[in-house]
Amino acid sequence: MAEKKFITDREQLEKLAPMLKAPIKRQVFVCTGKSCAAVGGNEVMAEFARILEEKGIRQGKEAKGRNPMGSCVLTECGSMGFCSIGTAVMVYPDGTMYGQVTPEDVPEIIEKHLENGEVVERLALINLPND
Numbered sequence: 001m002a003e004k005k006f007i008t009d010r011e012q013l014e015k016l017a018p019m020l021k022a023p024i025k026r027q028v029f030v031c032t033g034k035s036c037a038a039v040g041g042n043e044v045m046a047e048f049a050r051i052l053e054e055k056g057i058r059q060g061k062e063a064k065g066r067n068p069m070g071s072c073v074l075t076e077c078g079s080m081g082f083c084s085i086g087t088a089v090m091v092y093p094d095g096t097m098y099g100q101v102t103p104e105d106v107p108e109i110i111e112k113h114l115e116n117g118e119v120v121e122r123l124a125l126i127n128l129p130n131d
């Protein structure tokens with residue numbers, strides 16, 4: 001295996017990963033693991049994608065309908081451990097884990113939490129400490 005070079009030059013890093021230049025405020029993980037998918041995880045993911053792209057705040061490649069300078073990263077992920085009460089959604093850096101999320105809940109999570117920093121308490125299971 002070829003030896004991997006550790007890159008330290010910031011300009012080179014940003015060229016390789018343009019997202020490093022974006023003013024990212026939050027990252028949302030949506031679980032589409034087996035149990036969450038069975039209760040609508042893919043639909044929840046699709047609704048986050050649709051609305052964040054419509055609002056122009058989903059960070060990503062323009063060719064994919066996203067905004068290179070968007071403030072929110074949306075990431076599909078596998079199980080995060082509360083499979084029986086999905087769909088599971090996690091918001092960083094706040095450390096908020098939401099459960100039983102449906103596509104109908106997504107506009108509220110986006111407007112209250114992602115855009116205004118206010119946790120949607122009725123769906124929040126845990127707020128991880130930030131220390």
Ligand code: FES
Nearest residue numbers: 033036079080083
């Ligand atoms: S499958 Fe989603 S939390 Fe386990």
